[in-house]
Amino acid sequence: MGHVIEPDPAKTVPLGFRLAGVHCGIKSDPEKEDLGLILLDRPAVAAGVYTQNKFAAAPVVLDRSRTPSNSIRAVVINSGNANACTGDRGIADAERMCLEVASACDIDPGEVLVLSTGVIGQFLPIDAIAAGITRTAANLADDASAIAAAARAMLTTDTKTKTVERHWRGGSLLGMAKGAAMIGPKMATMLGVVLTDVAIDPEMAQRLLRQAVDESFHCVHVDGHTSTNDSVLFLASGAANVAVETPEDVEQFGQLLTESCTSLARSIPDDGEGANHLITIHVRGCESSSAARKIAHTVADSPLVKTAIAGNDPNWGRIVSAAGYADVPFDPEKLELRLNGQLLFCGATPTDFSEREVSDSMRSNRETLIELHFGEGSAEARFWTSDLTEEYVRLNADYRT
Amino acid sequence: MGHVIEPDPAKTVPLGFRLAGVHCGIKSDPEKEDLGLILLDRPAVAAGVYTQNKFAAAPVVLDRSRTPSNSIRAVVINSGNANACTGDRGIADAERMCLEVASACDIDPGEVLVLSTGVIGQFLPIDAIAAGITRTAANLADDASAIAAAARAMLTTDTKTKTVERHWRGGSLLGMAKGAAMIGPKMATMLGVVLTDVAIDPEMAQRLLRQAVDESFHCVHVDGHTSTNDSVLFLASGAANVAVETPEDVEQFGQLLTESCTSLARSIPDDGEGANHLITIHVRGCESSSAARKIAHTVADSPLVKTAIAGNDPNWGRIVSAAGYADVPFDPEKLELRLNGQLLFCGATPTDFSEREVSDSMRSNRETLIELHFGEGSAEARFWTSDLTEEYVRLNADYRT
Numbered sequence: 001m002g003h004v005i006e007p008d009p010a011k012t013v014p015l016g017f018r019l020a021g022v023h024c025g026i027k028s029d030p031e032k033e034d035l036g037l038i039l040l041d042r043p044a045v046a047a048g049v050y051t052q053n054k055f056a057a058a059p060v061v062l063d064r065s066r067t068p069s070n071s072i073r074a075v076v077i078n079s080g081n082a083n084a085c086t087g088d089r090g091i092a093d094a095e096r097m098c099l100e101v102a103s104a105c106d107i108d109p110g111e112v113l114v115l116s117t118g119v120i121g122q123f124l125p126i127d128a129i130a131a132g133i134t135r136t137a138a139n140l141a142d143d144a145s146a147i148a149a150a151a152r153a154m155l156t157t158d159t160k161t162k163t164v165e166r167h168w169r170g171g172s173l174l175g176m177a178k179g180a181a182m183i184g185p186k187m188a189t190m191l192g193v194v195l196t197d198v199a200i201d202p203e204m205a206q207r208l209l210r211q212a213v214d215e216s217f218h219c220v221h222v223d224g225h226t227s228t229n230d231s232v233l234f235l236a237s238g239a240a241n242v243a244v245e246t247p248e249d250v251e252q253f254g255q256l257l258t259e260s261c262t263s264l265a266r267s268i269p270d271d272g273e274g275a276n277h278l279i280t281i282h283v284r285g286c287e288s289s290s291a292a293r294k295i296a297h298t299v300a301d302s303p304l305v306k307t308a309i310a311g312n313d314p315n316w317g318r319i320v321s322a323a324g325y326a327d328v329p330f331d332p333e334k335l336e337l338r339l340n341g342q343l344l345f346c347g348a349t350p351t352d353f354s355e356r357e358v359s360d361s362m363r364s365n366r367e368t369l370i371e372l373h374f375g376e377g378s379a380e381a382r383f384w385t386s387d388l389t390e391e392y393v394r395l396n397a398d399y400r401t
Numbered sequence: 402m403g404h405v406i407e408p409d410p411a412k413t414v415p416l417g418f419r420l421a422g423v424h425c426g427i428k429s430d431p432e433k434e435d436l437g438l439i440l441l442d443r444p445a446v447a448a449g450v451y452t453q454n455k456f457a458a459a460p461v462v463l464d465r466s467r468t469p470s471n472s473i474r475a476v477v478i479n480s481g482n483a484n485a486c487t488g489d490r491g492i493a494d495a496e497r498m499c500l501e502v503a504s505a506c507d508i509d510p511g512e513v514l515v516l517s518t519g520v521i522g523q524f525l526p527i528d529a530i531a532a533g534i535t536r537t538a539a540n541l542a543d544d545a546s547a548i549a550a551a552a553r554a555m556l557t558t559d560t561k562t563k564t565v566e567r568h569w570r571g572g573s574l575l576g577m578a579k580g581a582a583m584i585g586p587k588m589a590t591m592l593g594v595v596l597t598d599v600a601i602d603p604e605m606a607q608r609l610l611r612q613a614v615d616e617s618f619h620c621v622h623v624d625g626h627t628s629t630n631d632s633v634l635f636l637a638s639g640a641a642n643v644a645v646e647t648p649e650d651v652e653q654f655g656q657l658l659t660e661s662c663t664s665l666a667r668s669i670p671d672d673g674e675g676a677n678h679l680i681t682i683h684v685r686g687c688e689s690s691s692a693a694r695k696i697a698h699t700v701a702d703s704p705l706v707k708t709a710i711a712g713n714d715p716n717w718g719r720i721v722s723a724a725g726y727a728d729v730p731f732d733p734e735k736l737e738l739r740l741n742g743q744l745l746f747c748g749a750t751p752t753d754f755s756e757r758e759v760s761d762s763m764r765s766n767r768e769t770l771i772e773l774h775f776g777e778g779s780a781e782a783r784f785w786t787s788d789l790t791e792e793y794v795r796l797n798a799d800y801r802t
Contacts, residue, residue: 311798
């Protein structure tokens with residue numbers, strides 16, 4: 001328990017990458033970066049997992065057609081405007097960003113990926129972005145301040161950057177993410193980028209990324225809103241002297257990637273708008289992984305559970321009844337519910353726990369742990385969400401003036 | 402548009418029924434009825450539709466085993482305590498309520514149905530309820546004040562009673578409902594009771610009720626929480642000189658029942674906790690009814706849509722992107738979105754509507770109408786929900802002291 005330990009700000013750029021972040025004029029505050037660039041010394045492996053929303057934004061359409069790949073040289077990222085619901089002009093604008101990067105960095109436009117996040121339904125200020133791309137290309141570096149600038153350049157309403165750094169044998173891995181719910185005015189998106197200098201082939205990169213995202217970003221549920229722009233990219237330069245080759249490598253590196261994505265994913269609801277609690281929902285003892293996920297998702301989706309936790313209320317009734325309508329068969333008699341480690345419910349009836357004690361433990365911890373054990377099998381799932389506070393509603397209901 | 406017109410308080414009790422409502426001591430306020438009784442002169446047809454929650458409350462378990470039926474004599478209703486998650490003792494308490502009604506009214510205990518709503522996980526104050534049943538039996542009447550007392554006896558956090566009255570040929574129909582979201586402290590439930598003196602056989606009653614509930618109560622979405630106690634009962638005394646016999650009768654009476662249930666169902670989100678807007682989501686032009694329902698449900702479930710409407714913000718981006726993740730295939734180019742009649746989005750891009758004008762129309766109307774037309778077919782669905790306000794969160798997060 002206790003407050004979530006933030007990983008140390010990442011300081012190491014994997015070999016073969018350089019980064020930059022500048023202000024180009026999309027955000028009104030000139031102190032805030034809104035354009036980032038990641039450049040590779042040579043063509044690299046890239047994999048991507050994208051939103052399933054029918055209104056996929058222009059950059060998603062473009063990236064989807066270019067991954068998996070073994071010849072990506074750059075990723076350009078803008079915040080403040082999602083380039084979503086922008087029709088043909090949106091696609092043209094995304095392609096123009098690639099052209100500008102190609103021209104500034106002397107690479108091929110087809111070797112560039114694009115990420116955008118921000119307002120939906122407005123056209124990009126493409127000339128300002130083009131000018132910004134020239135400046136980011138001139139600012140590329142491989143030090144800690146370049147990481148920080150690039151990480152800030154992808155933020156919208158986030159209150160802090162989200163980075164992770166891991167090492168494997170002689171290689172390193174650097175991850176960055178943004179996301180703090182999909183919010184107004186018409187903001188969108190969770191974005192993630194993971195860079196490594198470990199060598200891996202494109203199909204394996206795609207498979208391990210898919211698996212990592214399934215257990216991390218796909219288990220984060222803030223407001224249930226799959227945005228038009230959600231994207232996670234994974235780039236491998238292969239510049240370190242280490243490769244993912246044997247089945248054991250695959251297992252180990254896959255775990256490292258999943259763990260890195262999990263660290264980034266958890267930081268999103270932890271930084272959720274108005275959030276006072278990061279909630280972990282751990283469902284165990286199910287017959288299948290899909291059953292466990294369905295229940296965890298249903299509990300994470302319940303505004304009644306999330307308001308109760310905002311109020312430090314150990315309201316077991318809302319939690320077990322949410323599990324009860326998840327459309328998964330189970331024997332209510334076998335369910336055990338624990339909240340912050342205390343048994344609240346078993347044998348289909350509440351225990352005689354001390355409400356005051358459990359409430360105090362909720363009040364004094366930023367993290368709340370909900371554990372549901374169904375006694376039906378051995379499958380499990382873990383979801384993360386944030387509590388639902390008056391501040392969340394205030395942030396999301398404020399009319400744009 | 403305009404404020405929802407409340408139906409006139411119902412004044413006619415269908416032939417063959419008598420009603421009463423008293424305070425028996427479950428609610429702390431002695432001015433508030435918490436026990437209701439509906440008695441039939443002779444055995445009647447009864448149908449029921451119940452919660453699918455795995456933690457179905459004791460009264461639901463009991464009623465489910467007794468409907469459809471052609472020999473029901475009474476319904477006893479208590480508010481303030483849901484008798485849910487109460488194990489074997491809960492079942493015994495529900496049966497004891499039937500016994501007390503049987504003894505007070507000189508009928509068979511197996512002819513009684515039970516509805517409960519309120520706190521989950523606490524045992525009923527069964528002796529107080531038993532004493533109350535004797536008093537309700539002595540107060541039975543068939544006038545408007547009996548309707549009002551019985552309607553009040555089923556309320557929990559509702560701010561007003563919900564009734565509907567309709568006539569068909571020489572017969573009449575009276576409906577009552579309660580529900581204002583599932584709220585704290587550990588409150589549950591939507592309840593509905595529809596009484597008629599039209600004659601109908603049990604299987605047809607069950608079929609028409611199922612159909613009516615599918616298009617009304619099942620299309621109401623306040624917080625997504627299927628409670629432990631949700632129940633709708635339909636009782637037909639057959640005491641009026643009119644029967645549902647021909648296919649045309651079935652069609653007409655079925656429509657009447659659906660319309661009555663729709664009127665009651667809409668009044669639930671309209672009286673939602675902290676609600677400032679009743680939101681109607683009308684999805685048309687889909688390939689199938691289930692596709693239309695899935696989309697309407699997904700939009701109704703989005704806290705981002707619901708907070709935007711609380712802020713009178715015509716945030717089309719949140720609405721179309723919610724439709725986009727409903728897991729229903731459609732061509733984004735063909736979607737048209739209207740808000741309070743104004744076209745906001747078509748051809749996968751926003752129109753140049755006046756935000757100020759649409760916002761003003763939202764501000765000056767309690768009802769907000771969201772229309773989505775997909776141009777894929779002719780199926781449609783209508784869902785109702787309420788907006789998500791800071792007051793909702795405050796009501797649901799307040800810790801019980």
